[in-house]
Amino acid sequence: MKKTFFIAFILTVFISCKNNNKSEQEVTTIGADGQEKTAKLNDGLTLLKGDFIYFADAAVLQTQTEVYGVVIDKKMHELDKKVQPYKKEDTDMVSVEIRGNIIPKPENEEGWPFRVEIKEILNIYKPNPEDNTVVKLGN
Template sequence: MKNILFTLLIIVSFTSCKNDSKTEVNLDDNRAKSYDANDGYITVRGEFVYYADAAVLQTSNEIYGVVIDDNMHLLDNEVQPYKKDPTDMVPVTVRVKKFAKPEGEEGWEYRVKIKEILKVEKPNPNKEDVIKLSN
């Protein structure tokens, strides 16, 4: 009798654990699809700024010119609440298509076209890598 009760207890505990893990996977299902999709787009995390008709995405390794289109303007609208100055850069995570700039044009070596905005974060107020000039 004890063995049957013990076996039933083990089966119930394993079954309940299995259901919990499925719930966790479903919570981030859309985000996982964005990161894992094999459609030619890459996920990039960096700092974004749009100022004076120029949009830039700076990662830890490279700087990209951003194609100015509807998705870029959507991203600019989402970062506006986090900016104190028009030239402030805001951390973002986006899915982009990376391509070389056209021959003979000025600018960074690569450009990116934004497909999807995954995350916009509040800038770190303690970051001290910006030099501001004043009179």
């Protein structure tokens, strides 16, 4: 029942229109510059920018074109800990920039067709206070 509610909630959030103006948002940069970035281009990892949420034993990264399940591991918990200061409620999504491996989900599991295993956390974007898109479900 919890999983069904959570999936319905996430789908509702994903379907709702969202107007993000990230040019005016504060950005927390975590990572390297210069030559290290150039070397990283050949390591086989994929750069992903999107909205991250970890709630009720499920982690999701929604980009502009795709929705990924996130592998729950040490790096995912590190990202969740870093986004907590930006969340007002447990169900808030926070824009992030990460690098990771995209892998297909096992055939016998439910969920999105691909998963991402986070290898590096690059940026966390402070939510825009003018964005008042809120979806709340009541009893």
